[in-house]
Amino acid sequence: AQSVTQPDIHITVSEGASLELRCNYSYGATPYLFWYVQSPGQGLQLLLKYFSGDTLVQGIKGFEAEFKRSQSSFNLRKPSVHWSDAAEYFCAVGVTHSGYALNFGKGTSLLVTP
Amino acid sequence: GAVVSQHPSRVICKSGTSVKIECRSLDFQATTMFWYRQFPKKSLMLMATSNEGSKATYEQGVEKDKFLINHASLTLSTLTVTSAHPEDSSFYICSARPQGQGQSQPQHFGDGTRLSIL
Numbered sequence: 001a002q003s004v005t006q007p008d009i010h011i012t013v014s015e016g017a018s019l020e021l022r023c024n025y026s027y028g029a030t031p032y033l034f035w036y037v038q039s040p041g042q043g044l045q046l047l048l049k050y051f052s053g054d055t056l057v058q059g060i061k062g063f064e065a066e067f068k069r070s071q072s073s074f075n076l077r078k079p080s081v082h083w084s085d086a087a088e089y090f091c092a093v094g095v096t097h098s099g100y101a102l103n104f105g106k107g108t109s110l111l112v113t114p
Numbered sequence: 115g116a117v118v119s120q121h122p123s124r125v126i127c128k129s130g131t132s133v134k135i136e137c138r139s140l141d142f143q144a145t146t147m148f149w150y151r152q153f154p155k156k157s158l159m160l161m162a163t164s165n166e167g168s169k170a171t172y173e174q175g176v177e178k179d180k181f182l183i184n185h186a187s188l189t190l191s192t193l194t195v196t197s198a199h200p201e202d203s204s205f206y207i208c209s210a211r212p213q214g215q216g217q218s219q220p221q222h223f224g225d226g227t228r229l230s231i232l
Binding site for chain 2: 034036041042043044045046049090095099100101102103104105106107
């Protein structure tokens with residue numbers, strides 16, 4: 001079954017520094033991959049998605065992610081982090097057996113320091 | 115953009131009460147909606163797939179009689195937590211994919227319902 005792993009539970013970066021959040025997937029074929037962001041007590045906002053084509057995808061809020069089949073990864077990046085980026089970030093993969101519901105990673109909590 | 119409205123946003127009730135949560139797609143029709151549950155500091159876990167006009171498909175370990183799902187129209191799915199107990203306290207989130215869009219297209223999420231059972 002399709003699954004994703006987010007190795008980092010917490011990450012702390014300084015405002016203005018670059019950011020990379022890791023996501024590894026498990027699936028034989030090309031997966032449908034997504035990154036979502038969740039602010040405390042809120043729902044989920046889609047940052048970006050990948051299902052085919054260009055392996056470097058651009059998202060909202062200055063985020064991008066690169067699909068690397070050789071590494072089974074779909075890491076999220078941002079060149080310069082803003083304090084408002086502090087939130088919980090979830091990587092997710094579409095699951096074929098349940099009508100392409102999403103299987104989420106455990107999330108990475110991002111803290112941004114001044 | 116596509117909007118999914120979830121109501122109520124927060125509910126506090128006594129043990130033994132049944133609670134209904136609504137998920138509405140406001141500007142699109144959705145043949146399929148999904149219900150997720152999120153424990154504190156945890157990821158979202160798929161509970162069930164709600165199909166318009168047919169029975170919901172539940173994930174393994176989710177009690178069908180405890181979590182009743184009804185998808186009576188193309189814009190509304192409801193989750194009823196029956197005879198709720200403190201262990202049912204959680205954050206419940208629904209999502210929907212516009213009808214006709216491919217399965218690679220993203221779902222649109224509601225803002226979630228915080229359920230607290232006393």
